[in-house]
Amino acid sequence: MAEAITDVQRGFEAALPELVAALGPEHVLTDFFHRAIRTTNASPMGLHLWEKLLPDVVVRPGSTAEVAEVVRIANRHKVPIVARGGGAGLADGATPLKRGIVVDIKRMHAVLEIDEENQTVTVQPGINMQELNKILRPLNLWYPDDPASYPVNAVGGRIGSGGWSLLGAGYGHVPDLVLSMEVVLPTGDVIRVGNGGARKIHKSSTGYRLKDLFLGHQGTLGICTEATLDLAPRPEAELPIFFATESYADSHRIIGALGRSGLRTIAGIFMFDQHKVEFLRRDDEAWIPLPSWVKSAAATILYGTRAEVEAARDVVFEIGGSLGGKYMGTEICEGDWASRHDRYHLAYHGRANGQIKLMSWSCEDAAINYSALPKVTREWHRIAADLVAKHPEHFDDWGMFTYTNGPFRAWGDYLTEIDIGVNELEMTEEIWRDWVQAKVDIARISVRAGGSVSAAHGGQREGEVDVSCYEELAEGQFDLMKSIKRMLDPNNIMNPGKYNLDEAYPGGES
Amino acid sequence: MSPQLSLKPFYTQRVEGTTIPDPIVKDCYAVFACRHKFCREVCPVYQDDRDEAHTSYGFHSSLLAVSKGMGTVGDLRESITNCLECGACELRCPNTLFAGDFYGSSTTTVDLVRKVRRDLVAEEIGFERYEEIVSYIDRFLGYFTGPEEELTRWAEGLEIPRSGESILFVDYFNAFETTDVPRKAARILQAAGADFGILARPGATLGELLDISLETFVEHARHNVAQLEAAGAKRVIMINPHDYTYFTRDYTAHLGELPFEVVYITDVLAELLEEGKLPFTGETARGLLGKVSYHDPCTLNKICGINASPRKLVASLPGVDFVDVSPVAQWSYCCGKGNASFKKLHPDKSYKIGAKRLQAAADIGAQQLVVACPHCQDQLTDVSSRAGVPVSPVHILTLVAQAMGLDA
Numbered sequence: 001m002a003e004a005i006t007d008v009q010r011g012f013e014a015a016l017p018e019l020v021a022a023l024g025p026e027h028v029l030t031d032f033f034h035r036a037i038r039t040t041n042a043s044p045m046g047l048h049l050w051e052k053l054l055p056d057v058v059v060r061p062g063s064t065a066e067v068a069e070v071v072r073i074a075n076r077h078k079v080p081i082v083a084r085g086g087g088a089g090l091a092d093g094a095t096p097l098k099r100g101i102v103v104d105i106k107r108m109h110a111v112l113e114i115d116e117e118n119q120t121v122t123v124q125p126g127i128n129m130q131e132l133n134k135i136l137r138p139l140n141l142w143y144p145d146d147p148a149s150y151p152v153n154a155v156g157g158r159i160g161s162g163g164w165s166l167l168g169a170g171y172g173h174v175p176d177l178v179l180s181m182e183v184v185l186p187t188g189d190v191i192r193v194g195n196g197g198a199r200k201i202h203k204s205s206t207g208y209r210l211k212d213l214f215l216g217h218q219g220t221l222g223i224c225t226e227a228t229l230d231l232a233p234r235p236e237a238e239l240p241i242f243f244a245t246e247s248y249a250d251s252h253r254i255i256g257a258l259g260r261s262g263l264r265t266i267a268g269i270f271m272f273d274q275h276k277v278e279f280l281r282r283d284d285e286a287w288i289p290l291p292s293w294v295k296s297a298a299a300t301i302l303y304g305t306r307a308e309v310e311a312a313r314d315v316v317f318e319i320g321g322s323l324g325g326k327y328m329g330t331e332i333c334e335g336d337w338a339s340r341h342d343r344y345h346l347a348y349h350g351r352a353n354g355q356i357k358l359m360s361w362s363c364e365d366a367a368i369n370y371s372a373l374p375k376v377t378r379e380w381h382r383i384a385a386d387l388v389a390k391h392p393e394h395f396d397d398w399g400m401f402t403y404t405n406g407p408f409r410a411w412g413d414y415l416t417e418i419d420i421g422v423n424e425l426e427m428t429e430e431i432w433r434d435w436v437q438a439k440v441d442i443a444r445i446s447v448r449a450g451g452s453v454s455a456a457h458g459g460q461r462e463g464e465v466d467v468s469c470y471e472e473l474a475e476g477q478f479d480l481m482k483s484i485k486r487m488l489d490p491n492n493i494m495n496p497g498k499y500n501l502d503e504a505y506p507g508g509e510s
Numbered sequence: 511m512s513p514q515l516s517l518k519p520f521y522t523q524r525v526e527g528t529t530i531p532d533p534i535v536k537d538c539y540a541v542f543a544c545r546h547k548f549c550r551e552v553c554p555v556y557q558d559d560r561d562e563a564h565t566s567y568g569f570h571s572s573l574l575a576v577s578k579g580m581g582t583v584g585d586l587r588e589s590i591t592n593c594l595e596c597g598a599c600e601l602r603c604p605n606t607l608f609a610g611d612f613y614g615s616s617t618t619t620v621d622l623v624r625k626v627r628r629d630l631v632a633e634e635i636g637f638e639r640y641e642e643i644v645s646y647i648d649r650f651l652g653y654f655t656g657p658e659e660e661l662t663r664w665a666e667g668l669e670i671p672r673s674g675e676s677i678l679f680v681d682y683f684n685a686f687e688t689t690d691v692p693r694k695a696a697r698i699l700q701a702a703g704a705d706f707g708i709l710a711r712p713g714a715t716l717g718e719l720l721d722i723s724l725e726t727f728v729e730h731a732r733h734n735v736a737q738l739e740a741a742g743a744k745r746v747i748m749i750n751p752h753d754y755t756y757f758t759r760d761y762t763a764h765l766g767e768l769p770f771e772v773v774y775i776t777d778v779l780a781e782l783l784e785e786g787k788l789p790f791t792g793e794t795a796r797g798l799l800g801k802v803s804y805h806d807p808c809t810l811n812k813i814c815g816i817n818a819s820p821r822k823l824v825a826s827l828p829g830v831d832f833v834d835v836s837p838v839a840q841w842s843y844c845c846g847k848g849n850a851s852f853k854k855l856h857p858d859k860s861y862k863i864g865a866k867r868l869q870a871a872a873d874i875g876a877q878q879l880v881v882a883c884p885h886c887q888d889q890l891t892d893v894s895s896r897a898g899v900p901v902s903p904v905h906i907l908t909l910v911a912q913a914m915g916l917d918a
Contacts, residue, residue: 031585032575033563033580033581034563036571036572037562037572038562050575051579060561086547106560106562126560128551152551283608283609346544346604346608347539348540358543
């Protein structure tokens with residue numbers, strides 16, 4: 001093992017002057033802070049692990065040609081290479097596990113073409129959705145990818161993680177919204193993948209569906225350098241409707257009925273469980289005054305023409321009211337919907353015991369069928385309760401959300417997440433091990449319930465990765481992943497260590 | 511917004527070498543813990559260089575990494591210069607937005623950046639190009655020790671007393687570099703029938719001192735407060751919004767509650783307008799050319815939350831065609847000069863940020879961009895002459911004076 005590290009170091013030392021020659025010294029950064037701030041993503045890591053994960057260098061290419069040259073240098077010298085967009089992922093996709101080169105793509109943020117007639121936009125991967133939508137707004141167009149980290153995600157990172165959108169039930173998720181893209185393969189070759197070979201076509205029967213390989217690969221197969229995205233007309237009306245309920249069961253019934261209502265204006269349905277309402281009662285000014293009978297909430301967001309939304313509103317009120325939901329009022333509906341991008345990122349939280357503790361937000365997500373949601377919710381909270389009981393100063397259960405998961409439909413399966421506060425500042429390796437085990441247990445419950453380890457973030461973090469590879473992807477999929485990885489990345493340079501794909505190479509068996 | 515929230519007492523503890531005091535570690539972690547980097551996207555510097563090291567997330571996380579033994583504070587001597595001190599990141603931080611008042615935990619990047627710069631100077635490492643700042647400070651401090659009549663030469667012929675219950679505070683930048691601003695302020699107030707005086711020898715109010723020497727800054731703060739008290743001031747009218755932030759935030763933090771009220775000129779004029787004491791004459795104010803937009807100075811809008819009165823004044827100008835951009839949308843704008851040192855440290859970035867601001871005004875069809883800050887006026891005038899963007903910056907006092915038929 002020590003020899004392998006030496007090989008990587010030797011490769012890096014040879015690669016460094018070539019990187020400087022390719023990009024110029026100002027875009028090849030070796031200072032500790034440049035590397036340190038680009039090691040992390042948005043999920044807790046345990047600060048005791050930080051330094052071990054530092055890359056050797058950060059590079060900031062400005063074009064596809066520069067990315068390709070960086071990748072060729074890395075491949076030639078067998079140096080690990082990890083692409084980084086906004087750094088707001090929740091599954092460590094952009095965190096290098098084996099040092100090497102971090103490719104920060106944020107200088108590449110140009111809008112290359114807006115096709116108003118066919119409603120597409122072609123962008124470089126470093127642009128974020130908020131920047132893009134500012135440009136599209138005067139044209140009455142909209143890129144409707146809306147994750148919680150909407151203002152900060154880079155389009156390239158969304159592609160690499162196969163992103164999920166709060167509005168997916170109405171407008172599709174990232175895999176649906178990307179029509180085609182340019183990808184630099186691990187060898188430095190540049191290809192374009194789409195629906196067939198076309199750039200702006202939504203459905204094709206030509207060839208394999210190779211585009212999907214590069215959506216959610218977590219940087220293990222290539223680096224996206226350009227993407228053509230589907231745009232929607234800006235909706236005339238937006239209406240969030242929240243119902244307070246007396247129980248999880250009531251909210252569960254409401255979201256199921258809304259999903260089956262047939263309303264095409266529904267862009268998303270979601271619910272808050274009892275732990276989530278309790279958490280918000282401690283921390284969120286809008287939720288603090290809620291009466292004590294409120295134990296849960298069910299909500300939907302409607303988009304469409306004014307006439308459609310007004311008609312749908314009446315149906316939603318009828319469904320919610322008939323199943324025990326009480327409308328929560330315009331202020332909380334609009335306010336909560338407006339704050340959906342910000343809520344979890346503050347570090348100061350009130351706890352049930354009255355403490356105010358600095359904690360970071362961990363979001364463990366899964367895709368779960370409607371019928372299995374109550375059981376998964378119960379079992380996840382049990383795991384969280386055990387963890388909090390064992391380490392009360394290090395973890396907190398911040399409750400669960402559930403959102404529609406299918407693209408262009410509001411029924412069937414849901415993204416559900418348990419939010420856990422993690423005290424990173426005082427983390428130890430021993431406590432971290434318990435945390436990792438809790439993540440294993442959470443992931444295992446998802447798979448045993450017939451679900452998928454992750455709907456949105458990726459299933460390759462420490463803890464869930466073994467469940468992903470050996471339990472969820474057990475029926476030949478993981479073996480095929482390894483074959484594909486080896487074929488595209490003969491030297492295992494692209495984000496090595498992720499998804500246990502080192503097993504695809506000699507000496508990498510676990 | 512409570513001014514006291516932004517200055518944390520534990521910032522008096524030095525960061526140096528590999529030592530970051532524990533309260534500062536926690537303060538830095540509170541920003542790092544988010545890692546969503548909303549601060550990054552609203553930062554005008556990041557929008558230019560796309561380097562997240564030069565953001566609130568970058569500064570706080572770099573110091574946190576120092577505390578974990580990954581480097582030294584001295585390694586930050588270049589990156590720490592890449593801050594406009596505009597305050598946008600503080601406003602956009604979830605800690606400020608959601609828990610600032612709730613838990614007293616607002617993010618205070620501007621103060622942190624200044625503190626790190628000062629600590630680097632104290633450690634005799636300094637920060638990149640800090641000699642430029644030192645020589646600028648020396649030049650301005652020279653005014654303080656120079657002949658008294660020079661400090662008020664801008665007021666020649668206006669017959670303003672050197673005392674009064676209302677004092678128009680005129681700093682060295684206004685007195686020597688943008689003399690039209692205090693002259694117009696004085697003429698407008700006189701025409702509106704307001705009684706006011708000026709100080710015979712004001713002290714320095716250089717924000718650059720906050721990057722180099724807090725002691726000198728506070729020494730001049732004491733001088734100013736004493737002079738204003740001696741002059742009988744009950745109300746001090748500011749015409750430089752940077753001074754307004756120093757008086758309302760830094761002076762109160764270091765000297766306690768001030769013995770007088772501090773107000774900004776646009777608030778005073780909006781009040782006079784309301785009372786019918788600003789006689790705008792004619793159907794169209796002289797000086798207005800086509801569509802007009804308003805640029806929020808960072809200090810007024812992002813740091814002090816004053817954004818209504820300038821809009822009220824602009825909208826009241828006879829015949830004005832006003833196209834507004836909301837103060838929140840302007841969090842990500844800056845004229846490029848920054849709150850103190852930035853332009854002197856990064857003239858190229860400063861120019862590009864300013865040109866981008868002018869272009870944003872051009873994009874909404876504005877031909878004139880109204881400013882309410884002498885630094886924005888100075889910077890945008892400089893940028894517009896080089897950038898070829900067809901937008902003219904104009905100071906709000908110029909338009910008000912013209913609307914009242916006053917000559918300079």
